[in-house]
Structures are given as structure tokens and as C-alpha cells.
Amino acid sequence: MQTIALIAHDKKKDEMLDFVGHHKDLLQHFHLIATRTTGTLINENYQLDVETMMSGPLGGDQQIGARVATEQVDYVIFLRDPLTSQPHEPDINALLRLCDVHDIPLATNRKSAHILLQYADKKLQG
Numbered sequence: 001m002q003t004i005a006l007i008a009h010d011k012k013k014d015e016m017l018d019f020v021g022h023h024k025d026l027l028q029h030f031h032l033i034a035t036r037t038t039g040t041l042i043n044e045n046y047q048l049d050v051e052t053m054m055s056g057p058l059g060g061d062q063q064i065g066a067r068v069a070t071e072q073v074d075y076v077i078f079l080r081d082p083l084t085s086q087p088h089e090p091d092i093n094a095l096l097r098l099c100d101v102h103d104i105p106l107a108t109n110r111k112s113a114h115i116l117l118q119y120a121d122k123k124l125q126g
């Protein structure tokens, strides 16, 4: 099973929930991992078994980064808040960098996330 990482900053969590709701049928065919608050919200709202890491500010981005570095993640959807500074900005940048190092498709806004899932769906169909 392929793995998708889902991460959303606080002001993007509603958008992430809405996005996941729209793509639930497809997402259930993937192993899903997420930072703690994002994953917990998704699990509470949908019947998806999201594996949660630590919260982003406590190291969750780094945990997902470690999975990216060890090629255990196939896609990353990270709805970032570009208008609020984050205390763990270095961790966030490290995760984005690792996606580039390992050539892992990364979407940081809803429209690109939608395109990413269309691609993932096509790949899934073979």
C-alpha cells in the first residue's frame, strides 16, 4: 500500500478536513500518516485509520521527514499557512527539503493537492 502524509497548519485544518472529505473514497486506498492534531481531527471526522505522529511543533514534521528520507512515504500533502510564522519553521523547511531530495511529490495548497491525488489515483489504477 502506498503512503500519503497529511499535514495542515492550524488555520488550514478546516480546509484539510474539507479536502479529505471530498477525497475520502480515494484516500481509503492509501496508508495515511499525519501530524498529531491533523490526524486526530481526520480520524474523528471520517472513517479513516490515520497513523499519527507527534504534533508539528513537537517534532511531527521531523518524524514524517524521517519516513520520507527512508522512502516510506509516496506523497506529501502539506496545507501550510503562509501568513503566520511558525515556531518550528526549521522543521518544516527540513521536511520540504527532504521531499525534494527524495523526489517525493509535495502539494502545499489545495489545488495542487487535488492534482496530486488525481495523479496518485491514476497510478493506483495502474
Ligand SMILES: O=C(CO)COP(=O)(O)O
Binding pocket: 007, 008, 009, 010, 034, 035, 036, 037, 038, 039, 054, 055, 056, 057, 060, 061, 088, 092
Ligand atoms: O504544525 C504542524 C505542521 O508543521 C501540524 O501539526 P499538528 O497537525 O499537530 O497541528
